[in-house]
Amino acid sequence: MPDNDKLKIAVYTCYCGGNISDVVDCEKVAKAMGSQPDVVVSRTDMSLCSDAGQSQIEQDIRELGVNRVVIGSCAPTLHEVTFRNALIRAGLNPYLYQHVGLREQDSWVHSNDHAGATRKAMHLMKAGIAKARLLHPLEPIRLQAEKQALVIGGGVAGLRAALDIAQQGLRVVLVEKSPFVGGRMAQLEAVFPTHENARDLLRGLIKKVVNHPGIKIYTQAEVMGVAGYVGNYCAQVIQHSRGVTEENAEALLSACQQEVPDEFNYGLTRRKTIYRPYPGCYPPLPAVDWDNYQGEPISLNGGEPIVLEDVPTSVDVNVGAIVVATGFDPYEPRQGEYGYGELKEVVTLPQLIRHLALSKANHALEWNGHPVRDVAFIHCVGSREIEGVDEPHEDGRINNYCSRVCCTATLHTTEELRQHFPGLNIYDLYQDIRTYGRGHEDYYRDALLGGVRFVRYHGEEHPQVTAASAGDTHPVLIRVKDSLTYNEELEIPVDLVVLAVGMQPRQIDKLVNMLKVSRGTDRFLLEVHPKLRPVETAVNGVVLAGTAQGPMNIQESLSAASAAAAKVVALLGRGRVELQPFVAAVDAEKCNGTGACVEICEYEGAIAVQTFTENGKEVKRAVVTPANCSGCGACVAVCPNHAINVQGWTLSQYEAMVDAIASDIPNMAEVA
């Protein structure tokens, strides 16, 4: 920078198209600022963010040798970056810029006091100038980034994200907790709105993922630890043994005797502890369910009984970013909720879908060996719960959110039922029908036309599901106040009750703590901003894909997964990551290694005391790892030696601003 010793400050007071100038007398402010020391030019502009406005700034830097720029305009969130870029284009370090928020901090909040607002603008601008005098050129923190991403979760969202990232030339490590990929979607049959078979769709995607040379899949694996920062995470992945080999798999499978409830069919059937969840699964090799296999000896072809053993292996993977695609769990109704767990005729929608798949060949719908003539669906089970009405769950919370998918899923299932079993009477007990997606309303219309009887209950008065009295025509009786029938209580005798259960977050506390991502009040993972940054978390380099973030249908999960992948690719694609330089910096001369800063720091790996040898003496000093530092300033406050500052926001800069705000404005009389 030429002639760095001599400050040449350019000051601009923006009209913001009237937003500021309607209240603040910008011309007077500009005039007053023009007489401040070191200010070489003070201008106003109708709209400084316009091309013309930005050109003016660039021109002033080039022609007048300006080396500090102060702009009073909108909030820095809106145009700070715009103006920094103007400095870059004019060849000036972008951090020699100070932004003053004249609109949000002044004109908008003092619109009834023009003179007062103008005085305040002068004070704010003066403070900005005072800080600008003390600005130093800074460089963004540039980090080498691993061109590899970790995807946690091998469901449809994780698979999609992995494939999208890999197709952009980055490597992917996909970690799936269960022995097979495919997740919840594999448990579905025909899916709305296209009626394609879920596993067929999934198979196509899995094939692409498996065949992609850039993707490494770990099944039966878990992320046990994560260290590092954006661009340079190191994740420890523990993988359990498969337990079988290509050679002995089939023999072991048939020899295995121990059976447990099959979670793939939501407990409707049983499976062996060596198993494949469904034909055509991936990986095709069966796996041992180590949670349930307790070392029982298995006899192979009458030979010596063998005992299988789990020998977990640990792998450290270096990745630049992490995609969390851990998915959801279907809500498990409480014991007795709508008779669930007490009446054998009460099932969940996922269970019914599995039941239909298992009994596809049948001509009549049966449950427990009895023909089903009348079936009722109850919506919003485990969703839209009301504070004070519904009992809180174990963690004290209620699921007050809408699970969004169940309405269309329920109506879609009624359509399947009507097609396969035309004589079936179907009742649909709902609060609101929320078939919001494209084409989803057709399911509601078709259900009406197809004779599904809708009964509308209020969330404060749930339907009562009880066993019918002996000799009744049906085993179960539902009593419900129907707001469509003037709140009269109706009795619905049915053979089967299907609970349209919502989605709830998976138990991933360990992972959440490891990654330090936040959760919403609904306990799903939280994005930075629901509109503007919908898949990023507050942790740099950790993004969300699919239902880990909240209830979504398959289509939405895939949109989110692709968005997450795009974010990862944009972050890591260049092989380096740039971060703002506003992080703690230690003054080596003042620091004597007290460690107070390390104690107060909330960010793991942001600051540490290290021992150096200096002139033959051992000295302790705090060392900042900029990538992990958030620039919060907690360390600045506790350092007894004032040895730490946040770059770009130093203590001396603050002091200068306070002094400037407190001091008089010359020629103030002219203003008043």
Added chain:
Amino acid sequence: MSRVDPTFLHEIKEYGAVGIEQCFNCGNCTAICPLASDDYPFPRNVIRRIQIGQRDVLRTQLDPWLCYYCGECSATCPKGAEPGETMMAARRWMTARYDWTGLSHKLYTSTTWAIGALIVGALIVLGLAWLLHGPLVTDQVQLNTFAPVEMIHLGDLILAGILSFFLLSGLFRMFVFHFREGGKWKLPPLSVFVTEAWQLVYHTLTQQRFSKCEGRRRWISHLILVFGYGSMFVLIVLFLTWFQTDNIYPIYHPQRWVGYLAALAIIYGASDALLSRIQKKHEMHHYSQLSDWLFPILLILLAVSGLLISAFRYMGLPLATYYIYVAHLVVMMMLYICIGPMGKWAHLLYRPFAVYFQVVKEKAREQSNVTAGALSSAD
């Protein structure tokens, strides 16, 4: 508490309802209806009872009869659920519920039964005519020789008696269904029935509620039909000896013009309804059941054959007069057997009584409110 029954909807469809399944209970039909009220929120109320299968609830209600089918509801329905047609079907179903013989159900839901009833009606008249007719005087018209008026009058009275028996027993059942709830009578005070009796006459004669419907032309046309039919009914049942005559009167004689006017009124009213059904001009004429066609057609045939009897008599055509007279009686019998007390014709009693019951209940409630008010103010 009532139990849902998914079969009711299908049963009502046999009575001609279309599109009930389309209904998602928004209530636009009731909102647009000029006659619906908080106590009688039809058509939505009726549709919902049907969807849920509350036979026993619908059976007790007056709602279907309080509707004159202007069709505004069907025109307004966002789903094309044809609420007006459901109301129409509900009236047919109600008629069948009031009928204790079970014939009404057959006649409404089976074309075979309806056609069979027409044939039976024709055969009865032809048989009686074959057995009982007098000599066919051919040199001049002597109708009272061919069909002695005393005999015909006696026959008319017997027929009127039979019709009244079925119709009144239907009305009694309607009364019981409506005023008996859960095995207990819920009757307004008898005094209110008496003091409000004039309303029954008033509403029968003016059909004043009908005039509140959209399109007053239908009300007027229907009123003309009612007056024509009513006058003719009275003439034939009470004054046949005066009306059926072999005397030759001048055109201005009341025996002639009263008959002509009544016949023309019937032809006008019935043709208007028939044409409207053919052209499907109005909402309420988009769907027509067999009974909807037969009623106006038989009425027109009845009036036209009646006019022809007179015409042939004055033209001095004896045989033509006798044959058309028998044909006239055949049409009459067809009408009363097929769509009489067990069919569409019965609405001439049920509808005014429904309005009457409604008025009585409202009056009784007003009175009890006044009494309650007086009691509470006395406190």
